[in-house]
C-alpha cells in the first residue's frame with residue numbers, strides 16, 4: 169500500500185474516534201471531539217464543555233453559549249451581551265474547546281504531545297490553533313470547516329499560523345481526505 173494511501177486510512181480511523189469522542193460534548197454550540205496522536209498512538213482526547221466542577225453548558229453554565237442560543241431563537245433582547253453572536257467573542261466562552269481539553273488532559277497527566285497530529289471534528293479556532301502549535305503539534309486534520317471566518321486581522325494571522333504548520337509538509341493543515 170502506498171504511503172499516502174496508508175496515511176489517508178490512518179487519518180480516517182483517528183477521525184472516526186474523534187467523532188465518537190464528540191458524543192460526550194456538552195455545549196449548546198457546535199459539538200466537537202478531538203484526538204491527539206503521537207507515533208500512531210492516541211495519547212489524549214478531548215470534547216468541548218465547561219471546566220470540571222462547573223455547571224454544564226446545556227444546563228446554562230456558559231453565558232456566551234446561552235446568549236448565542238437566545239440569539240438563534242430570536243430572543244436577542246434577553247441576551248446578557250449583544251456581542252455574543254456566532255464567531256464573535258470566542259474568548260468569553262467558559263466552555264473549554266475540544267482541542268484545548270485534549271492538550272490540557274495531556275498536561276494534567278504528564279503526557280508528551282511534541283510532534284503530535286491533532287484530529288478535530290471541526291477546524292480549530294484561532295486560540296486552539298496557536299495553542300496547538302505552541303504545544304508542539306505538527307499536523308492538524310479536521311473534519312468540517314468552521315462556517316464563520318474570523319474577523320479581518322485575525323484571519324490573516326490564522327493563515328500565518330496554518331502556513332507555519334505547512335512549511336515542511338503542505339498537508340500539515342487541512343480537511344480530512346473524503
Ligand SMILES: [Zn+2]
Pocket residue numbers: 194195196197217218225230233263
Ligand atoms: Zn458551551
Ligand SMILES: [Zn+2]
Pocket residue numbers: 265266267268292293294295296297
Ligand atoms: Zn478552539
